[in-house]
Structure formats: C-alpha cells, structure tokens
Amino acid sequence: MYKDNYNRIMFLPQRQQRSVIAAAYLAEFLILLPKFIKTGSRLLIRFLILAIAFLSASLSQAQGAVTKLILTESQASAVAGPHMQWWFDTDRTGSIYSLLDASVGWQNSQVEIPNLGYRRFPVWFRFSVENRGVDTEWNLVIDYPLIRDLDVFVVQGREVVDIFQLGERFAFNARPVKHRNYIIPFSLDAGSELEFYIRVEGPYAVQMPVTIKNAAALLEYEGYAVLLHGLFFGFVVVMGFYNLFLFLSTRETPYFFYVCFTFLMGLFQFVQQGFAYQVLWPTEVAWQTKSTGVLLHLCLISSYLFVNSFLNLRQSIPWNFKAIIFFICLSVVALATAPFMDEFWTIRFGVLLVVPAIILAVVGGLIAWHRGRSDAKYFSIAWFAFWVGGMLLALNKLGLLPRNHLTEHGAEVGMVIELTLLAFALADRIKTERNQSQELANHARAMERAALMAKERALELEKMNSEQLERSVRARTRDLHKALSELSQMNKRLEQLNQVDSVTGVGNENSFLVNLSKEWDRSYRDGEVLSLIVVELDNYRDILADYGSVASDECLKNVATILERLISRPADCITRYGDKVFGIILPGTDEKGADHLAARIVESVAEQPFDFGIARVQASVSVGVAAVLPKRPDQHQDLLMSAESAVYMAKSGGGNRVEFVTIEG
Structure with a gap:
C-alpha cells in the first residue's frame, strides 16, 4: 500500500508533492506525541491523514491551460517556466517523433523554474514561443550547468528543424556557445512561432531555469553574474591563502583543516556554477560527471576533521567524536566506490549526509560554548549559518523547495558568513592563548616592581x-x-x-630553532663544519595506539636518556621539536663523526627494549644526518630541511637505519 502511495506522490506535480510530503510529516509528528496510543490507532491515523492529503492533492489537480511565451518589442528577456509542460518518461520509450505524433500526460509547470528533484529516468519539457516584436535573433538560456544528458529539439510546424545534443556527456568545446551555462542561439521572424522540446537525464536534480534573451540582455545578465561570482570566489581564495599563511606560521592543526575545507568548498561551488568545466578540465568528460559527488564527500570529510580538531572532540565530547568518525567512514566508502557507483547515488548520498554533518558541528559548538569556550560562540553561529544555507540548497535539490536565488545561492551566502566567523573563532583561540601568556608575564613584572x-x-x-x-x-x-x-x-x-620539553626534560622546539640559528652563524664566522642529526621514533604511533599516552611518553623519555648518554660534549645540543622527533646540533663535527654517532644511536635504541610494566616494546628509530660548511648567514633552514629529507628516506627504506645528506652551505 505504501509503495503505491509513494509512486502516486512521485508523479504528482511539484506543488502537490510538497503538500503531500508536508502532510505526511505532520502525520508522523502527531503520532509521536501521544505515547499511550496503541499501534493500530497509529496506523489508522497515518492512513487517514495521508488519505486526506491525497484527496486534497487530487482535488487541486485541475490546472489552467498552459499559454505560449509571447515575445514583444518591449521585451529583452522572458522566463519560460510558467509556459512549460513536463512529462516523466519512466519506461524510456519517448522520442521527439513519438511525442509529436502521440498525446501523453503532460503536466503544466506554472512556476518560473520547474524543480522536480532527483529522477532516475528521463524528463521531457516543452513550451512554445511566438515573436510579436522586431528582434529576430534570440538566445535560449538554460541557467543550470549540472545536466549530464541534454537534448534540445527545435520544432516548427510539427517538423524538427534543429537538434542540439549537449550536457556533460560531451566535451565543453562541443557547445554552440562556449559558456558555463547552456546557450542556444536561434532566429525567429516576427509573427513566427517555434516549439522547443527539451529532454534531460542524469544524476543531478532535475531543474529547468529557462529564459529567452536577446544579445543585450544576455550580456547585461552575464556581467552581473560574473561580478558576483568573482567576488565570492575571490573571497574564498583570499581567506584560504590568508589562513594557509597563518598555519605555516603557527603550525596550529585547526588552521590546516580550515584551509582544506575552504579550498574544497570553493572548488565544489566552482563546479556547481559551471566554471570548473569551462576553465579547469573542459575535455575531461568522465571526471566532470564524477566531480560533484567526489568533491561533496571531500568537503564533508574536511569539515568533520576541522570540527574535531577545533573542538578537540576526542577528549571533550567523546560521543560526538565517535559519530564524526562513523560519518567520515561513510564518506570514505562513498569516495572509494565513486569510480564504480552510479553518480546518482554518490551525489544523493552526499546530500543526505550534509544534514548530520552540520548538526554535529552545531551541537558540538553549543556544548563547548556552554562550557565556557569563548571561541565556540563564533564557531556555533558560523556552522548554523552554513547549516541554513546548506539545508536550503539540499531541500532545493531534493525538490522539496522551489529553486530561486535564495535556495540556489543560500549555501554560498552561508559559506561566506561561515568562513568569516570561523576566521574570528580561530583568531579568538590564538588571542586567548596569548592572553594567558601575557597574564603570566604581567604577574612576573608585578613581582619585580614589588x-x-x-x-x-x-x-x-x-x-x-x-x-x-x-x-x-x-x-x-x-x-x-x-x-x-x-x-x-x-x-x-x-x-x-x-626552553624545556615537559615530557623528556630536553630542549623544546623554541630552544632548538634558537640554538640552530646561533650555531649556524657561529660556524659561519669560525669557518667550521656544522652537523645536524634528526631522530624520529618509528613505531611511536603504534605505541600510542596500543598502550596510551603514558607509555608513549615513557618511550620518548627513554630515547632522550639514550641520546644524553651518547652525547657528552657541552657544545652539543639535544632537543625535541616534534611529537616523535629529536634534533641533535653538533657544532664542529664533520660528516664522518655525525654519521658514526647516528649509527650508535640506532644500535643503542634497537638493543634496549622499553619495559612499561604491562609489556616490553622494541622501539626503533630512523635517523637523518646532514652536514654543511656554512657559507652564508641565516640559512639554517636549509640544513634542517636536508636532515628531515634524510629521515624521510630512512623511514621510506624501512626504518631503523641512517641516511646521510651533504649540502652546500
């Protein structure tokens, strides 16, 4: 029974579909309120309300006759939506000639932009145009880049006079007008009439925003559209690079995921508006069809990672963290199956995942705000704004809301608000940390004055x-x-x-960079060789995952103890400047001496397993060595990059080994 009712809903006109669905939601709401109602009563109420909805829908099916689109002398542009009719080709048997010869169940649109949601079968549209003006050159504009199969048939006197095969199944340069939207020029003499039949099919929402414009109107419209889109994408690029520079200077993980989210969302909107196919990959037909679904899931994953990193959900809200991991896995599965899955399901699945993604972000932000985090208020408001825009776009694509400027571009407006407020949230986070340091310094100055x-x-x-x-x-x-x-x-x-690392007791990253710069300049003045050893613990992540942070910290302490035992010269400097990375600065040590010391470090760590009480862990390290005779001041970053490159080669070679790199100073 419910399957039959569902089919009836899907074949109703758009406005009636929304009425029926709204009535169904109302029914479910009424059912959940009285907990004491028995099961049979709930089914009865559901049936009665759905029956009332279908009755009201059937009573409202009488529609006025569709009229032809009249072009007059005063018109430069006309909307075709209210003059359209549409028909579902559910069995895929329709063709232009069968539709011209036979009568099918055409439905009148009566809205400016027909919006039929996601469909698994072809949909046909038709409308007539009569020219009562003086202009003879016109353009049919379909302001919707996301159409995979688009066939436009121009009919005059029940004869097909022209056929245009368009859509993402063809390369961009195959279009009659090289434009992100679909533009079809046509001539129509005064007093003449043409009929357009449009067939669409694909994985995207079926929407048909069609206008008839002359050249001047088309140029004016495109000027405004390009200006607004340029402002939007310019804002996205500026915000992305600005926060990228902040990440490079602060090394704060939330900035990295924020930058990823910003650029991915910008690229997603670039695809949605048709610019990507026009500019970035005009010949990549297969990728263009897949790009929407792939980028949608990448945006979801980056948003999840940013929310988790910013709010530290693993420690602060564990249940939210587990939910985010679950939805990340769903998007990863969707990405893995995207090359083989029909684009229809990839896109629709991503649209459905937008709702829980934003809800989890908003709820997590509100909880953090309630607990006193000042930056969480910006975070919560930002995601709520994006939630509103994203929901408008999702409901628009699902066919539950009409397509207009608000529902089509609400996500872009919400994204601008979100990116702005998230930048404030990140700035507030840094400000809070600086204020804490400033309070400590002020206290010290007060003590000094006292x-x-x-x-x-x-x-x-x-x-x-x-x-x-x-x-x-x-x-x-x-x-x-x-x-x-x-x-x-x-x-x-x-x-x-x-200056001191709290876990190992050796120097921290601040002291490492200061000492490296100082020793470089001293070696440059004295003409001495400067060597740098970078030691990275190979199985640190495994120890952390298997035994926890206490065991991993003990492992770092043991490695630091071994390094201090092997390195005894007062001028040598041992520091920890990463989670699992140690740096050893060796002034006056040539490459042979540094390489020998690195080999002893690898052997000593490998020969001494670490006993944590509950288990014995065999650790190993990858060691990178770089030596240089400085010939220029303030170039110590070259030495650090070379040593880190050597560590990467050591780890790529299986770990528990030494790699050496010689550079020119």
Missing part, C-alpha cells in the same frame, strides 16, 4: 639609626628576599616553559 619597591623602602630605613628601625629593616629585608625568591622562581618557570 621587589624594587621593597628595596627602595629598605634603603630608606637603613638611614635611620635605632633598634626599632633595624627590626623594621630586617622585616623588610625578609620580605624582599621572599619577593626576590618568588621572582626568581617565576623567571625560572618562564624559562622552563619556553
């Missing part, structure tokens, strides 16, 4: 010659010593925070 004031007071009291004053001096002196002690401890704490 110490100076106490010292001045002590000097004043020294001038007075009495026992009472001497006792006061001693008391003030004790206060001074206490303040100075606290100041000294605070300075040491600041220095440790800035």
Whole structure:
C-alpha cells in the first residue's frame, strides 16, 4: 500500500508533492506525541491523514491551460517556466517523433523554474514561443550547468528543424556557445512561432531555469553574474591563502583543516556554477560527471576533521567524536566506490549526509560554548549559518523547495558568513592563548616592581639609626628576599616553559630553532663544519595506539636518556621539536663523526627494549644526518630541511637505519 502511495506522490506535480510530503510529516509528528496510543490507532491515523492529503492533492489537480511565451518589442528577456509542460518518461520509450505524433500526460509547470528533484529516468519539457516584436535573433538560456544528458529539439510546424545534443556527456568545446551555462542561439521572424522540446537525464536534480534573451540582455545578465561570482570566489581564495599563511606560521592543526575545507568548498561551488568545466578540465568528460559527488564527500570529510580538531572532540565530547568518525567512514566508502557507483547515488548520498554533518558541528559548538569556550560562540553561529544555507540548497535539490536565488545561492551566502566567523573563532583561540601568556608575564613584572619597591623602602630605613628601625629593616629585608625568591622562581618557570620539553626534560622546539640559528652563524664566522642529526621514533604511533599516552611518553623519555648518554660534549645540543622527533646540533663535527654517532644511536635504541610494566616494546628509530660548511648567514633552514629529507628516506627504506645528506652551505 505504501509503495503505491509513494509512486502516486512521485508523479504528482511539484506543488502537490510538497503538500503531500508536508502532510505526511505532520502525520508522523502527531503520532509521536501521544505515547499511550496503541499501534493500530497509529496506523489508522497515518492512513487517514495521508488519505486526506491525497484527496486534497487530487482535488487541486485541475490546472489552467498552459499559454505560449509571447515575445514583444518591449521585451529583452522572458522566463519560460510558467509556459512549460513536463512529462516523466519512466519506461524510456519517448522520442521527439513519438511525442509529436502521440498525446501523453503532460503536466503544466506554472512556476518560473520547474524543480522536480532527483529522477532516475528521463524528463521531457516543452513550451512554445511566438515573436510579436522586431528582434529576430534570440538566445535560449538554460541557467543550470549540472545536466549530464541534454537534448534540445527545435520544432516548427510539427517538423524538427534543429537538434542540439549537449550536457556533460560531451566535451565543453562541443557547445554552440562556449559558456558555463547552456546557450542556444536561434532566429525567429516576427509573427513566427517555434516549439522547443527539451529532454534531460542524469544524476543531478532535475531543474529547468529557462529564459529567452536577446544579445543585450544576455550580456547585461552575464556581467552581473560574473561580478558576483568573482567576488565570492575571490573571497574564498583570499581567506584560504590568508589562513594557509597563518598555519605555516603557527603550525596550529585547526588552521590546516580550515584551509582544506575552504579550498574544497570553493572548488565544489566552482563546479556547481559551471566554471570548473569551462576553465579547469573542459575535455575531461568522465571526471566532470564524477566531480560533484567526489568533491561533496571531500568537503564533508574536511569539515568533520576541522570540527574535531577545533573542538578537540576526542577528549571533550567523546560521543560526538565517535559519530564524526562513523560519518567520515561513510564518506570514505562513498569516495572509494565513486569510480564504480552510479553518480546518482554518490551525489544523493552526499546530500543526505550534509544534514548530520552540520548538526554535529552545531551541537558540538553549543556544548563547548556552554562550557565556557569563548571561541565556540563564533564557531556555533558560523556552522548554523552554513547549516541554513546548506539545508536550503539540499531541500532545493531534493525538490522539496522551489529553486530561486535564495535556495540556489543560500549555501554560498552561508559559506561566506561561515568562513568569516570561523576566521574570528580561530583568531579568538590564538588571542586567548596569548592572553594567558601575557597574564603570566604581567604577574612576573608585578613581582619585580614589588621587589624594587621593597628595596627602595629598605634603603630608606637603613638611614635611620635605632633598634626599632633595624627590626623594621630586617622585616623588610625578609620580605624582599621572599619577593626576590618568588621572582626568581617565576623567571625560572618562564624559562622552563619556553626552553624545556615537559615530557623528556630536553630542549623544546623554541630552544632548538634558537640554538640552530646561533650555531649556524657561529660556524659561519669560525669557518667550521656544522652537523645536524634528526631522530624520529618509528613505531611511536603504534605505541600510542596500543598502550596510551603514558607509555608513549615513557618511550620518548627513554630515547632522550639514550641520546644524553651518547652525547657528552657541552657544545652539543639535544632537543625535541616534534611529537616523535629529536634534533641533535653538533657544532664542529664533520660528516664522518655525525654519521658514526647516528649509527650508535640506532644500535643503542634497537638493543634496549622499553619495559612499561604491562609489556616490553622494541622501539626503533630512523635517523637523518646532514652536514654543511656554512657559507652564508641565516640559512639554517636549509640544513634542517636536508636532515628531515634524510629521515624521510630512512623511514621510506624501512626504518631503523641512517641516511646521510651533504649540502652546500
């Protein structure tokens, strides 16, 4: 019974479909309210409300007769939608000649843009145009780039006078007009009449925004469209590169995923508006058809990763993290099957996944906001704005909302708002961290001022010659010593925070970069060889995954202990500048000495398994060595890049080995 009702809904006109679906949702809502209603009563209510909806739909099927499109002297442009009729070719037997010779169940459109949602079968449209003006040269414009199979038949006097085969199944240059939309020039003498039959089929939503424009109207419209799209894509590119530079300077992971999300969403919109097929891959027919579904799922994955990284869901909201991992897996499966799957299902599945993606982001942001994170308010509002635009676009493509400027471009507006607010959220995140550091520095300065004031007071009291004053001096002196002690401890704490790695006790990334730059300049002045060893723990991720962060930290400590045992020269410097990476700066050490030390490091780590109480883990390291005689100042980054390149070669060779790179200073 429900299958028959579903088929009836799908063949109703668009407005009636929305009425029936809305009534069905209302029925489900009413059913869930009274928990005490029995099962039989629920089924009865559902049947009655659906029956009422179908009755109202059937009573409203009487439509006015469709009229032909009249072109007058005062018109430069005319919308064909209200003059259209459409027909579902469910059994794929329709052809232009069969439609001219036989009568089928044409449905009147009566809307400016017919929107029939996703269809698995061809859909035919037709309308008539009569010219009562003086212009004879016109253009039929289909403002919808995403059509795979598009056949346009021009009929005059029930004879086919011209045929245009268009769509994504053909290369872009095969179009009569090289434009992102489909433009078909035609001539129509004054007093003459033409009839257009349009057949569309493909994996995208079936929408038919058709207008008839003369050359001037087409040029004016395209000027505005290109300007607005240029502003949008320019904004996306600027935001993407701006945050890319921020990522390169701060190394904050959320910036990286934000940049990925920005560029992928921009490219997705570039495809949606037809610019990608026109500019980037005009001859790649197969990829153009697949690109929408592939980019949609890539956008979903990048958004999930950004939300997880920004909100730290694994620790803060575990259930949200698990849900995100689940939906990432779904999108990965969709990407893996995209080359073999029909584009219809890839795209529709992605459209359906948009809703949970944005809901998870908004809910996660609201929870973080409620817990006191100031940056979460920008995050939540940004994703809500994108949710509104994305929902409008999704409901538009599903055929549940009409296509207009709001539903078609709402996602772009929401994306602009989202990208702007997310930039504010990231900036607020950095600002909060800086404020915390500033508060600590202000406290240290306050302690220093207190110490100076106490010292001045002590000097004043020294001038007075009495026992009472001497006792006061001693008391003030004790206060001074206490303040100075606290100041000294605070300075040491600041220095440790800035220079020492909290896990291993060796230098951190700040001290590594400072010492590397200093030793480079010193070696350049003294004409000495400078060597750099980069040590990366091969199975750090496995240890972290199998035994947790405590075991992985112990493993790092053991490696640091081995390095400190092997390296004894005061001038040599050991630091940890990555999750699992150590750097060893060896001034005055040539390539032979550095290579020998690197081999000892590999052997020592391999010979000493780490006992964590619950298990013994055999660790190994990949070591990269680079040596250089500096010939220019301030070029230490070349040495670091060479050593890291050597580490990469060592890991690519299976790990537990040493690779050496010699560079020119």
